Amino acid sequence: MADNKAVIAVLGGTGHEGAGLAARWAKAGYRVVIGSRDAGRAADAAAEMAAKTGGDVRGLANADAAAAGEIVVLAVPYAGQKALANDVRAQLEGKILIDVTVPLVPPKVARVQLPEGGSAVEALQKDLGEGVRVVAAFQNVSAHQLADLDAEVNCDVLVAGDDIEARETVVQLARAIGITALHAGPLANSAAAEALTSVLIAINKRYKVADGAGIRITGIPDLA
């Protein structure tokens, strides 16, 4: 099975959100490469993840991870998103880049503060150019829930992208780890998911949601 599955590189794969996604893909039989600024740290995290999941996990410096991945996931804090993506631009050519970035602006992370012009990922796509197939997804999924590999994720994933085929690949990658994902329209529509994360943080505080609130889309005929 795993032989037919794409190699997924997760840049920022030692962070909570990136590690949770990486571990779930590893467990599902994908070959996973964890990228980090520090190759040694990536290797350590990869060894631990391989033991935990029984999967095929390597750890490399971000640029090498981006080169090794057939599909690349960007899961770093907003402050580092642009610089890292530009650093590894050459390694992304022709590939699908799944951007998980939420434009949180500390300290007011429960307040929506989208960048001028709309969504953070649209600005990224402009920067990287059309040679990179940027898709936005997973911004609303609680890292806490991802970390427990057997726990159901109580959040639908809105998948936004201008490249419909790339978007469909990401929808399937989410479903492969048990997460319901939906085509949410063009990349510009990522603004909704990017903004929603701050709303969910506000809701977590107000309603004391320890595990992390999520969203479900209602009204859709069964997707199973």
Next chain:
Amino acid sequence: MADNKAVIAVLGGTGHEGAGLAARWAKAGYRVVIGSRDAGRAADAAAEMAAKTGGDVRGLANADAAAAGEIVVLAVPYAGQKALANDVRAQLEGKILIDVTVPLVPPKVARVQLPEGGSAVEALQKDLGEGVRVVAAFQNVSAHQLADLDAEVNCDVLVAGDDIEARETVVQLARAIGITALHAGPLANSAAAEALTSVLIAINKRYKVADGAGIRITGIPDLA
């Protein structure tokens, strides 16, 4: 019961979304005033709504409706939002204004196109000044579902506002018509709900949802 309930004026109350909300409040025992550009049209719609709901419904020109309402709802297309609110500014002083506006930009209504600076309602609050207690809500609720007064609305309402007491009033007004509403943070957080409407339109198209897709927030301890 109805004597203790606020008078709710719905500007744009002859439109689909406004009429659906107005009818549900009328049915729940609130005194409702329908506002329209055309007082005659408002009166006709009010008579019809009173007959249908058994409620107390009047119809007036928008400015008179705004004057009569203790709480005012703005439910007009985005293109008319600012002008109407400014026209009736004097009648809004000290009141809660519930803005239902979604900044859709035809013809691409399935594409998120938030105004510069973020949410449409934040721009409105700036325009009207602090004397009006602006709260954003109901942007994601399908007018189709509102229209069937006995149908369950399959969508949680995100209520955003800087005035927390006003926000709580709106949360309760939603619950009074059987709709789950949640405190979603400051007015800026309305950007999420404003953007989500275009995503839901995109989902309605893609997944052929006739009744209108909605959202539910997951993970919150029972609100009932």
